[in-house]
Amino acid sequence: MNDWPRVPGFVETKEAYGETTLVVEPAELVEAATYVRDELGFRFLSDISPADYLGWGGKGVSGYIGTATGRDLNLPMTQGLQTLPTLKPKRFSVSYHVLALREEAPRLRLQVWLDDGEHVPSVVRVWPTADWHEREAFDMFGIVFDGHPNLVRILMEDDWEGHPLRKDYPIGGEPVRFSDAE
Amino acid sequence: MTIAPERRATRTWPIVGPPIYEGSRIPANIPTILEVPRELANLDDILPVNFGPNHPSTHGVLRLVVDLDGERVVGLRAVIGYLHTGFEKNMEQKTWWKAITYPPRMDYLAFQLNELAFVLAIEKLLALEVPEKATWMRQLMSELSRIHSHLIWLGTAALEIGAISLLFYCFRDRDAVLDLFELVGGQRMHTRYFQAGGLAEDIPDGFYPEARTFCEYMPKAIDEYEALLTRNPIWLERTQGIGLLSADDAIALGQSGPVLRASGVDWDLRRDEPYLAYDQVDFRVPVYENGDVYDRYRVRVDEMRESVRIVEQCLNRLDRMNGKPWIADDRKVVLPPREELHTSMESLIHHFKIVTEGYRVPEGEVYVCVESARGEFGCYVVSDGGPKPWRVKFRAPSFVALEATATCMHEALVADLIAIVGSLDTVMGEVDR
Amino acid sequence: MSADELEQYLGITTLMRAVAWAQTKSMWPDQFGLSCCAMEMIAIVGPRYDIARFGMEAFRASPRQADLLIVSGRVAHKMAAPLRQIYDQMLEPKWVIAMGACASSGGMFNNYTVLQGVDKIVPVDVYVPFCPPRPEALMEGIIRLHEAVQAGIPPAYERRAVAT
Numbered sequence: 001m002n003d004w005p006r007v008p009g010f011v012e013t014k015e016a017y018g019e020t021t022l023v024v025e026p027a028e029l030v031e032a033a034t035y036v037r038d039e040l041g042f043r044f045l046s047d048i049s050p051a052d053y054l055g056w057g058g059k060g061v062s063g064y065i066g067t068a069t070g071r072d073l074n075l076p077m078t079q080g081l082q083t084l085p086t087l088k089p090k091r092f093s094v095s096y097h098v099l100a101l102r103e104e105a106p107r108l109r110l111q112v113w114l115d116d117g118e119h120v121p122s123v124v125r126v127w128p129t130a131d132w133h134e135r136e137a138f139d140m141f142g143i144v145f146d147g148h149p150n151l152v153r154i155l156m157e158d159d160w161e162g163h164p165l166r167k168d169y170p171i172g173g174e175p176v177r178f179s180d181a182e
Numbered sequence: 183m184t185i186a187p188e189r190r191a192t193r194t195w196p197i198v199g200p201p202i203y204e205g206s207r208i209p210a211n212i213p214t215i216l217e218v219p220r221e222l223a224n225l226d227d228i229l230p231v232n233f234g235p236n237h238p239s240t241h242g243v244l245r246l247v248v249d250l251d252g253e254r255v256v257g258l259r260a261v262i263g264y265l266h267t268g269f270e271k272n273m274e275q276k277t278w279w280k281a282i283t284y285p286p287r288m289d290y291l292a293f294q295l296n297e298l299a300f301v302l303a304i305e306k307l308l309a310l311e312v313p314e315k316a317t318w319m320r321q322l323m324s325e326l327s328r329i330h331s332h333l334i335w336l337g338t339a340a341l342e343i344g345a346i347s348l349l350f351y352c353f354r355d356r357d358a359v360l361d362l363f364e365l366v367g368g369q370r371m372h373t374r375y376f377q378a379g380g381l382a383e384d385i386p387d388g389f390y391p392e393a394r395t396f397c398e399y400m401p402k403a404i405d406e407y408e409a410l411l412t413r414n415p416i417w418l419e420r421t422q423g424i425g426l427l428s429a430d431d432a433i434a435l436g437q438s439g440p441v442l443r444a445s446g447v448d449w450d451l452r453r454d455e456p457y458l459a460y461d462q463v464d465f466r467v468p469v470y471e472n473g474d475v476y477d478r479y480r481v482r483v484d485e486m487r488e489s490v491r492i493v494e495q496c497l498n499r500l501d502r503m504n505g506k507p508w509i510a511d512d513r514k515v516v517l518p519p520r521e522e523l524h525t526s527m528e529s530l531i532h533h534f535k536i537v538t539e540g541y542r543v544p545e546g547e548v549y550v551c552v553e554s555a556r557g558e559f560g561c562y563v564v565s566d567g568g569p570k571p572w573r574v575k576f577r578a579p580s581f582v583a584l585e586a587t588a589t590c591m592h593e594a595l596v597a598d599l600i601a602i603v604g605s606l607d608t609v610m611g612e613v614d615r
Numbered sequence: 616m617s618a619d620e621l622e623q624y625l626g627i628t629t630l631m632r633a634v635a636w637a638q639t640k641s642m643w644p645d646q647f648g649l650s651c652c653a654m655e656m657i658a659i660v661g662p663r664y665d666i667a668r669f670g671m672e673a674f675r676a677s678p679r680q681a682d683l684l685i686v687s688g689r690v691a692h693k694m695a696a697p698l699r700q701i702y703d704q705m706l707e708p709k710w711v712i713a714m715g716a717c718a719s720s721g722g723m724f725n726n727y728t729v730l731q732g733v734d735k736i737v738p739v740d741v742y743v744p745f746c747p748p749r750p751e752a753l754m755e756g757i758i759r760l761h762e763a764v765q766a767g768i769p770p771a772y773e774r775r776a777v778a779t
Contacts, residue, residue, distance in 0.1 A: 017306055017548050045436055046551065047577035049562040056566060085545045085566045097549050097560065097577070101433065101447070105455035109549065128213035129436030132585050140270075149212045155263035155614055156728070157693050164271055164727050171271055172727030235697050236647055237676070243649060243694060264694040265650055268726040283723065290651035290747075334654065353661030371651060371747055611650045614691075 008032045019109060021095075026112040026120050033096070033110065033126040042098035042108055045123075048133035049095045050141045053088045054167040057081065090115045092143060096123070114143070122148040140165040208431055208589050216588040218249050218257040227251060233599075235264045241338065241603070242610030244584070248599065255594045260584055265614040273574045277540025278304055279378065281571055285561075286372040288576065289612040291331035292555040294323045294363075296612075297376045299561040300574070302457065303550040304378040307543045307565055310510055314459075315503040316380035321458045322393075322496035323366070323375065324552070325489040329400070330359045331555035332482045332489075336407060339479075339604035343420045348410060355403050358396055365389050378541075379516040380509030385500065393497055400490045408483060421476035425590040425602035428473060435589060436582045439557025440481040441606060445473035451553035463495045475605040482607075515541045540569035556580050556607055576615060580608040631767065638682070638708065639669075639761040645681035646674040647701060649688030652715040652747040656687045664750045669757065678704040683760075684737070685753075689717035690730040702737045708770050712756050713739045716746045738771035 004013045009028025014021040024032040036042045096110040112120055122145040123130045134145045135154040142163035145151060153160060162169050209216055218228055234245035243264035249257030269288055273281040285300045286293035298320060305312060337352030360370040366389055367373030367382070375382050411417045427437070432445040442449055450467040452460040468484035470477035509516050517536055518529035545567040551560035560577030583606040590602045622628055628636075648656060659666045666672050675681040678701045690698055702711070713733050716722030719742045721731035733739060740763070743756040768774075 016546055019548060021547075043433055046558060047549070047560050047562065047575070049549075049573075049575040049577075051547075051564050051573040051575070053572075056572070081567050083545075083567060095547075095549075095562065097562065101449055103454075105451070107549070109547075124213065127436065128208050128434050129582060129585055131213045132581065150215065153263075155266040157263075164268065170727070171268075171275055171725075173721070173725035173729075174731045176725065235694065236678075236701055242653070264691060264697070265689065266691050266693065266728050267650075267689055267724050268728045272724060272726050287651055287723075287746075290654060338657075349657075349660075350662050353658055354663065357658065357661065357663050370749060371654065611688075 007035050019107065021109045021111050023111045023113065026114055026118065029110075029112055030121045030123060030126060033123045036098060036108065036110065037126055040108075041100040041102060042106075044099040044101055045127035045129050045133075046097040046099050046107075047095075048130060048137055049097065050137045050143055050165075051093050051095070052091065052141060052165065052167045053093065054091055056088055057085045089113050090118075092116070092141060094120060094137065094143060098127075116142075119144045119146045121146050122151075124148055139163065142166065205428075206431055206434070207426075207428065207592055208434060213435065214260065214585045214588050216256070216258040216591055222251055222256055228256065230257075235261075241608055244603070244608065244610055244613070246587070246599070246603070248596075250596060253595045253597075255591050255596060255599055258588050258591050258599075260587055262581075262584065262610070262613050265610045267611070267615060269615045270574050270576070273571055275570065277569045278543055278571060279536065279540055281574070282376070282378070283372075283374055285576070286374065287611065288578070288615055289331075289554065289556070289559070289580070289609050290371065291334050291609055292327045292559075293372050294320075294327040294375070295552055295554040295559060296576075297374065298324055299550055299552045299554075299559050299576075300563075301376045301378055302552065303548050303561045303563040304543060306548045306550055307546055307563065308378065308515060308541075309544075310379050310512060310515060312380055312510055313507045315385075315500065315506045315508050316510075317459050318496050318499045318503070319381055319385055319508070320376060321460065321463075322493055322500070323363075324458070325492045325496070326359055326362060328489045328555045329486050329493075330356055332486050333359070335482060335555075335604075335607045336479075339601075339607075340411065340417075342600050342604050343417070345411065345414075345417065348407065351403070351406065351410075355400065358399070362389070362393055362396060365392060377509060377516065379512060380507075382509075384508050390497060390501065393493065397490055397494045397497070401487060404483060404486055404490075411479070412483075418476065420597075420601055421479060421605075422474060423472075424475045424598045425594065425605055426473050426592075427586060427590050431589055432473065432586070435586045437557065437586055438579050438582065439553065439555070440478055440485065441583055441586065442557065443467065443469050444477035444481045446471040451551060451558060455551075457550075457552060459499075463492050465492050475601050478605045478607075542567060542569050543571075551577065554579055556583065556609070556612070576612075578612040578615060580606075580610075580612045581615075584608050584613055632765075635765050635767060639764050641670045641673075642682045642710070642757075642761070642764075643673045643675050643680060644671060644683040644685050645678050645701065645705065646676050647678075647684060647687065647698075649686065649690065649694070650717070652687035652718070655747050655750050655753060656685055656714065659750045659753055664754065666754070666757075669761070671757070678702075679706060681705055682708070683710045683712065685712045685714050686718040686733045686737070686739075687714045689722065689724055690733050690736075691728050692730060693728075695730050695736050698733070699736050707772075709772070710740045710760055710764075710770055711737050712741045712743060712753075712760065714743045714753060714756070715748055716744060719744065722746060734775075738775045740771045 008031035009025035011023040090113040092114050094112050098108050100106045137143050139153045229250045231248045235243040245261040247259045273284050285296035289296050333352045333356045337349040340348035363373050364370050367375040427445050429446045432442050448469045465488045468481050513532045522529040543565045547564045549562045551558050557579030562575040564573040566572045713719045718733045741756045741760045
């Protein structure tokens with residue numbers, strides 16, 4: 001489709017793996033969401049998938065390929081990447097996977113980018129199903145959705161500290177001991 | 183048990199706002215919470231009841247906070263997270279091929295389908311060709327999983343409404359399905375039979391006759407269930423006209439699978455967005471109009487029949503594929519055959535590299551979805567080009583189905599509450615992930 | 616002739632033994648399903664495995680009527696408090712089976728939310744391994760528990776301290 005730029009807050013579109021990603025400005029997300037729902041027919045919100053890109057590509061390139069300084073002996077070969085991934089504009093992305101219930105089942109990924117502390121407007125008024133998805137994103141990533149009627153933790157306890165799926169949150173658990181000797 | 187007071191971060195809307203559109207029954211303020219009407223709340227006659235997290239009828243560890251006015255449910259709030267397991271965080275720490283072990287534990291009734299979604303996502307990123315035999319076997323296993331899931335749903339949901347004998351019939355037949363899984367994968371549940379590139383092992387010879395016996399037997403068993411329930415007056419009283427969900431509300435609330443089809447929306451990813459080889463088999467998508475508990479039951483029972491038909495068609499295809507490869511021949515991704523390890527140096531190196539370091543998956547983000555027994559099961563995967571997933575996010579259909587409880591619960595009685603929650607077919611492992 | 620054989624022939628016994636025998640014949644489990652293992656726990660009620668042979672088919676919804684708590688699945692920290700409360704509500708003597716790898720040790724979920732072994736909050740009598748255990752494995756655990764009870768081994772809460 002060539003009229004993506006008519007979507008409010010349009011930034012860019014990407015085509016990869018047969019999927020269309022439409023990046024919009026966070027400030028105009030609700031207008032963009034309403035536009036794709038009403039004008040383009042994407043009435044069905046499948047999922048809201050946030051992702052944290054802290055430390056993206058930070059593992060560096062392993063081996064001799066593509067590095068100026070050669071192989072870093074402190075980083076084992078197996079831990080590094082083969083090529084540096086494309087850098088991301090900001091720390092968090094929030095992807096709204098929407099679907100149109102018609103022939104060929106067109107899907108679209110509506111994406112916004114934000115830094116830590118930035119807010120996104122809530123789309124609960126556009127797609128009511130976003131309620132719990134946004135609460136989960138708040139719980140797991142600490143992304144605040146402005147205008148959400150009930151933005152409280154959903155999976156973790158109410159008094160939990162931190163947001164577990166952030167990359168700077170340790171995985172926790174206990175170290176494994178393989179014998180009884182302490 | 184102490185329950186921390188609720189902390190609301192923002193509350194900017196009026197308590198009662200306009201509905202989302204004309205005729206919508208979705209609660210106006212918060213779509214997932216049924217709030218006690220103000221004229222009732224002031225009467226001081228409301229009884230709050232805590233239902234769960236350990237209640238026999240909650241399908242696991244769901245907690246509902248219900249406000250009762252006599253027998254009527256006037257307020258409802260679902261509290262989840264009692265089974266939060268941190269799948270998404272754990273999978274970020276594992277290599278791609280180890281991470282395949284995790285998704286089956288999420289939706290433990292339709293485990294093969296979860297595995298399938300994740301494996302398809304890896305294959306999409308790798309652009310890996312899967313042999314035909316693997317595709318058909320995957321399809322067969324997915325349909326068996328669907329039967330397995332619907333059987334457990336039927337058994338437990340009927341038990342909750344009082345039809346106890348159904349539980350025993352359904353678990354008898356569930357064991358028959360699990361025997362087939364065991365024959366193929368060596369384990370009853372969580373077989374981890376799908377690999378990136380195909381199947382973990384070839385299909386054993388004894389599988390085909392056993393599966394054919396099952397296909398002959400299963401429709402008769404479904405007839406038995408229908409004879410017990412479909413025209414049973416008690417069952418009709420308990421299910422018809424209960425838990426109504428209109429087509430528009432179902433779409434707005436993101437419902438999928440049997441719940442959506444029971445509301446009259448003719449939508450099935452197997453037919454409308456074919457994956458595997460669903461475009462080459464003949465099956466019908468059952469759709470019912472009323473959107474009540476009874477129609478959800480009808481959809482699921484009909485789906486079981488259709489699944490048996492698909493299994494038969496898969497068997498007919500697979501019969502002609504004896505000796506064909508069951509996994510792609512890509513040594514960078516697929517483990518080499520066991521016998522080669524003793525004779526070939528390269529195979530040993532490849533095996534060692536895949537097991538210790540894991541294979542690398544090209545950079546990118548994909549969203550892959552399959553029609554699980556509960557609806558659209560999606561898998562959003564981000565890779566940075568390394569041996570581990572950067573981010574995995576699952577779109578859990580039961581998580582979304584629970585959002586509809588408040589809408590379905592309008593004017594319901596306490597006894598209907600059990601039937602309604604049961605009819606949405608939620609698996610808490612998948613809700614909480 | 617040993618004392619056991621003599622007892623068997625004469626049909627006499629001690630009160631303790633008679634009580635222990637009776638306890639193993641109607642050990643009612645609590646209906647406490649958590650995750651995957653719960654499905655296999657229900658399966659032992661089904662016709663193929665038929666737990667009624669042990670007089671245990673009466674899964675009680677109320678912990679006050681139950682003698683045996685089968686922790687069937689992974690326990691999140693959020694669920695730990697309700698679990699302990701259920702255990703506290705059960706009347707003595709009471710037994711606990713940790714079913715599956717997750718309940719026994721956290722299993723494959725070594726992370727921020729899963730309790731690394733349910734024995735941190737309740738004393739466990741029998742651990743059943745595997746993921747999920749087959750119904751046969753669970754029944755093996757139940758039989759082992761019965762043997763322990765008949766042999767006069769006290770329940771775990773009398774032998775083992777648990778962090779509170």
